[in-house]
Amino acid sequence: MTTLTLAKALNEGMRKAMEDDPKVLIMGEDVGKLGGVFRVTDGLQKDFGEQRVIDTPLAESGIIGTAIGLALRGYRPVCEIQFDGFVFPAADQIITQLAKMPLRSLGKLKLPVVVRIPCGGGIGAVEHHSESPEAYFTHTGGLRVVACSNPVDAYTMIQQAIRCDDPVVFFEPKRRYWEKAEVDTSADSAGWTPFDRAQIVRPGTDLTLIAYGPMVKICLEAAAAAEEDGRSLEVVDLRSLNPLDVARVTESVRRTGRCVVVHEAPVYNGFGAEVAARVTEKCFYNLEAPVLRVGGPSTPYPPSRLEDYYLPDLDRVLDAVDRAFRF
Amino acid sequence: MTAEAPHGAEAPSELVQLLTPEGERVEHPDYDIDLTPEEIRGLYRDLVLVRRVDLEAVALQRQGELGIWASLLGQEAAQIGSGRALTEADMAFPTYREHGVAWCRGVDPVNLLGMFRGVNHGGWDPAEHNFHLYTIVIGSQTLHAVGYAMGVQRDSAEAATIVYFGDGATSQGDVNESFIWASVFNAPVVFFCQNNQWAISEPLEKQSRIPLYRRASGFGFPGVRVDGNDVFACLAVTRKALADARSGQGPMLIEAFTYRMGAHTTADDPTRYRVAGELEAWKLKDPIERVRAYMFKNQIADQDFFDAIDAEADELGGDVRKRCLALPDPEPLAIFDHVYAEPHGLMDSERAEFATYLEGFEG
Ligand SMILES: Cc1ncc(C[n+]2csc(CCOP(=O)(O)OP(=O)(O)O)c2C)c(N)n1
Numbered sequence: 001m002t003t004l005t006l007a008k009a010l011n012e013g014m015r016k017a018m019e020d021d022p023k024v025l026i027m028g029e030d031v032g033k034l035g036g037v038f039r040v041t042d043g044l045q046k047d048f049g050e051q052r053v054i055d056t057p058l059a060e061s062g063i064i065g066t067a068i069g070l071a072l073r074g075y076r077p078v079c080e081i082q083f084d085g086f087v088f089p090a091a092d093q094i095i096t097q098l099a100k101m102p103l104r105s106l107g108k109l110k111l112p113v114v115v116r117i118p119c120g121g122g123i124g125a126v127e128h129h130s131e132s133p134e135a136y137f138t139h140t141g142g143l144r145v146v147a148c149s150n151p152v153d154a155y156t157m158i159q160q161a162i163r164c165d166d167p168v169v170f171f172e173p174k175r176r177y178w179e180k181a182e183v184d185t186s187a188d189s190a191g192w193t194p195f196d197r198a199q200i201v202r203p204g205t206d207l208t209l210i211a212y213g214p215m216v217k218i219c220l221e222a223a224a225a226a227e228e229d230g231r232s233l234e235v236v237d238l239r240s241l242n243p244l245d246v247a248r249v250t251e252s253v254r255r256t257g258r259c260v261v262v263h264e265a266p267v268y269n270g271f272g273a274e275v276a277a278r279v280t281e282k283c284f285y286n287l288e289a290p291v292l293r294v295g296g297p298s299t300p301y302p303p304s305r306l307e308d309y310y311l312p313d314l315d316r317v318l319d320a321v322d323r324a325f326r327f
Numbered sequence: 328m329t330a331e332a333p334h335g336a337e338a339p340s341e342l343v344q345l346l347t348p349e350g351e352r353v354e355h356p357d358y359d360i361d362l363t364p365e366e367i368r369g370l371y372r373d374l375v376l377v378r379r380v381d382l383e384a385v386a387l388q389r390q391g392e393l394g395i396w397a398s399l400l401g402q403e404a405a406q407i408g409s410g411r412a413l414t415e416a417d418m419a420f421p422t423y424r425e426h427g428v429a430w431c432r433g434v435d436p437v438n439l440l441g442m443f444r445g446v447n448h449g450g451w452d453p454a455e456h457n458f459h460l461y462t463i464v465i466g467s468q469t470l471h472a473v474g475y476a477m478g479v480q481r482d483s484a485e486a487a488t489i490v491y492f493g494d495g496a497t498s499q500g501d502v503n504e505s506f507i508w509a510s511v512f513n514a515p516v517v518f519f520c521q522n523n524q525w526a527i528s529e530p531l532e533k534q535s536r537i538p539l540y541r542r543a544s545g546f547g548f549p550g551v552r553v554d555g556n557d558v559f560a561c562l563a564v565t566r567k568a569l570a571d572a573r574s575g576q577g578p579m580l581i582e583a584f585t586y587r588m589g590a591h592t593t594a595d596d597p598t599r600y601r602v603a604g605e606l607e608a609w610k611l612k613d614p615i616e617r618v619r620a621y622m623f624k625n626q627i628a629d630q631d632f633f634d635a636i637d638a639e640a641d642e643l644g645g646d647v648r649k650r651c652l653a654l655p656d657p658e659p660l661a662i663f664d665h666v667y668a669e670p671h672g673l674m675d676s677e678r679a680e681f682a683t684y685l686e687g688f689e690g
Contacts (some may be wrong), residue, residue, distance in 0.1 A: 051481060057511060062470055062504035069474020073482070074461070074536075078356035093501075096464045097471070104460050107665035142666050165668035224480065271541040 001184050007040050007177040009151035010116075012042065012185060014078060018048055018259040025070060027054040028063055028080030028116075028291035037082055038118055038177055060090035064115065067121055068097055070147055071111045078114040078162055085128025089134065098167045099142030100111060110165045114158075119147070120214045120264050121311055122175035124304040131301055132265035136246045137169045138242045138274070147213035147244040161196035164209035173214035184305055192271035198245035199251060204234035207258035207324055210249060210275055212238040215262045215312060222317040233321065241271055249275065249284040258286040262312055289327035294320045341538070341552050342584055345559040348612040351622025352614075360563035364627045367369050371622060373407040375613045379640035380436045383647050384426075384443070388593040390401070393443040394549060396532035397424045403554070403586030404614030405429060405521050408561025409489065409583070412569055413457075413623060414571040416486035418479070420472040424521075425491050432458035437645075437650045448652050466492060466499030469518065473505045476514035476572075487515045489565070495526025497542065498534045506546040506580075509587050515572035516582040517565065518543075523587035528600040541583035548578045555646045556614040580641025657684060 004012060020026045026041055026048075035042030045053035051281040054064050060081060068075035081087045087094070094115060102109050121130030138145045144166050148154040154172070161168040193199060202214060202223050209219040216237045224235035236246065236252055253259045259279050261272035276291040294312045302310050343358050362370075381399050388396040406427025419428055426439055427594060438451045444460060449460035462468040472490030479486050486677060496502050497520060509516050524531055524537055535542070543550030553564045561583060569578040584611040590597050622628045663678040 025664065031504055057504070057507050059500075059504040059507065061501050062508050066474030066477060066508055067468020069471040069476070070478045071452070072471060073475050073478025075481070089500075092464065093467065097467050101460065102668060103665045105453060106447060106450055108452045108454065109460075110668045111366070111563070144667070144671075149443065150589075157619075166671075230593075243674075246676070247674065265484075299552060 001182045003096050003180050004151045004155065004183045005178050005180050006148070006154045006172070008156040009195065010040050010158050010172065011044070012041055012183075013155045015047070016079075016185075017159050017162040018044065018052065021162075023074060024078065025054060026078050026080070027056050028065060029056060029058055029082050031055060036080055038174065040172070040177070041080065043097060046135075047193055053313070059211045060086055061093050063092040063115070064098060065091035067113045068093065068101065068111060068144055069115050070101070072109065076112045078116060081117045083125075083129045084117050084119045084133055085117075087133055090115075094137065094167075094169070095140050097141045102162040102166070102190070103142060104326040106292050111167050112162070112165050113167045114170050115160045116170045116172060117246055118174040118177075120173050120175060121301060121304075122214065124307070127301070130304070131308065132263065132296070134171060134270065134312060135265060135271050138271055139274060141326075142167065143242060144168045144196070144240070144294040145171070146240045147212050148239070149172070149184050149211075149216035149237050151179070151268055153237075155183050155185065156192045157195045157239065159189065159190065162274070164250075175214055176217065179217075180209060182187045188242045189193060194246065196240040196243050198238045198248040200242065200248070201233060201237045202233070202235040203257050204230045204232040204256065205282055206256055207260065207321060208234045208235045208236055208249075208252045208256045209260050209262060209317065212241060213299060214264060218314060218317060219262055222314050222321065225314060225318060231321065231325070238275075244274065244278065246282065250279060253279050253283045254286045257286055259283075259285050259287070259291045259326055260294060260317065260320045261291065262294045262317055262320075263268045264311055265295055266295050266298045271297050274304065280308070288325045292320045292324055333504070334393050342554050342558050343551060343560050344554040345563060345619055346557045346615050346617055348556070350617045352621065355560070355563075356515035358560065358563040358567060362559065367622060367627050368632065370407060370411065370562070371615070371618050371628070372639070373427070373430065374403045374409065374558060374618065375461065375640050376643055377407065377430045378403055379644045380430070380647055381426060383644040384440055385589070385593060387440070387648060387651055388443070391591075392438060394445050395592050396443050396592055397592045398587075398589040399424050399426050401429050401461075401586050401609065402523055404558035405519075405555040405583035405585050406559050408558040409519050409581070411566040412562050412565035413487070413489060414569075415457065416477050416484065416576055417569060418457045418459065418475055418486065418488045420475070420488065420490040421461055422465075422466040422468065422493065422496070422633070423461045423463055423493055424493075425461070427456055428491065432456040434458055436647050437654070440647065440655055443502055444651065444654060446657060466496040466501040469496070469502045469505035470493070470508070473512075473516050474510045476509070476516035477512055479515055480512070483574055487517060487569045489517045489519055489676070491519050491521065494520060494522040494531050494534055494539060495525060495529065496520070497539055502598050506543070506578075509578035510547040515575070515579040517568045517572055518578065518579045519565065520580065520582045521585055522582050523585050525587055525591065525597075525601070527591045538582070540580055543580035548580065549673070550582065552582045554682065555583030556612045556617070558614060558618060561570055561674045577615065627654060665666055
């Protein structure tokens, strides 16, 4: 067991992937000497060289587009998008090319490309540095979309993403980069939870809180607080948004009878809408209350002095829980 | 405005040309080429056959058998010249109009038609032919080509990459990003721009105020303009560019100065935006006629040879037509195939639901 921050766990995971497979490449802006603006790739260029850890020109479409070409040549590029708000220049390559090329070739081409995106707010950043663009990508067939929420998952999921033959959009909750946990880096990967599986991170009986990425921690705190009020909340960390682990989610809601979905992104047309719709369809007769959603308003991300109002916090989650119990 | 008429009949002086429109062989200090009579007959055969496939495809579209077709008429020399410059190990990234290059790479023309018929999005195996899938989003493939070339470089392979795009594409961000990438990584990639003077209805002046090949110098690599209707020149220039790329000399931009004789696609009406005189002027530069004239004059082939090629073309056209009509529609559940390489819960559940729904219609 080693104590690792989430950022370091990602770093160790990538290091392991690079050691295991010489075809794995890291590419992005400032990923080399600097180790990325969040230092997630720290030291990798020093150890693996400039041919494997590539500082790219400052052009996001170029990062993804050339990664596609490298993947076509048999490499496994792991691309870093510096901040969530800067993925849009690359959105064309991700959506029109990366997602669709395997299908276009009737399965003859594989594109094992990972697109790492530090996501979400809570670090007091300026405009375009705190967004939650996951719904754009979950809406695109051909992509897998996952989000880690803690160092253990960060370590395993990044390796699973790199090994996966499908393109993976990999969200990293940037305000959790510095949080620590014990990670067993010697555990056999055969025993790891598959990265398209949701996980019950806290069992409970009265209501299911569903979250992913940065909101998992908030939901765990909410569940702890609710326990003092005598309510037993179950917390499900989705981990994978596409595919969604419908079985695990609905199994939980059938038991608890209530469901609140929490994310940072705007509620309107957000990923929570998908979860709520699936749960309603599959658990209709088990539900004691409608599925509620907690998330951001349908506005651009606000200036950082207001982000505490924008971001769902303990109170907003507990307020939704209260409402669910009032039905 | 630029000094030369951008899509006029006058060939600009900076053009590399080895065979005049009248079929006269001319020399060029940097790009001369020695071709055996057999090679010349081979190029002629390629030109005629791809034109025939193209004509057949246009006819099939007119008869409702293809949803749309992007004709290569007029661009045969650019495509055959560059396509025949490739070695087996080289990789080509096309747009949606490179039927001639596909021919050189051994892709069955019926496979190209399948895409336009709506049977698939590109049914050939890119690795088998070293010919990538057609790309519809303008300019996207230039980045894939550079990334691929970076892979070639890492593999220390004896190969280069060539990527095709149009004059309109040069305005795209991706194409400009690909120039930067290729340049800073010294990638073994040849950018082959077929300047056919038009991007649907927009003339070259709407994309650029300088000749396109000169863009390269701003990115730090050489650019050259070649007579895109001259198959010898296209072959010579591309061969040299590929050889340079393979030997570590980095990227090169080739602007093949040519003309799209037909419509942009079968959905287009060029009479709305271009004058007939332009077409007439370019007809005099036809890529096939000039080779034919040269061959006649130099007794590289006789009438029997030309007749035999024409007969072969007719046979090919008939065969392509027959096999196109026989292309079966895919099964409905094929919608869910190949979306992911590995098992995927959403695909599995949606496929199962859709299958159940379809079964409801049976019996
Ligand atoms: C990104 C994008 N925008 C618009 C289109 C629609 N479109 C298809 S072909 C074309 C013109 C392309 O012109 P050019 O690059 O000169 O190529 P050409 O077809 O003339 O060979 C346009 C605008 C497209 N396919 N992709």
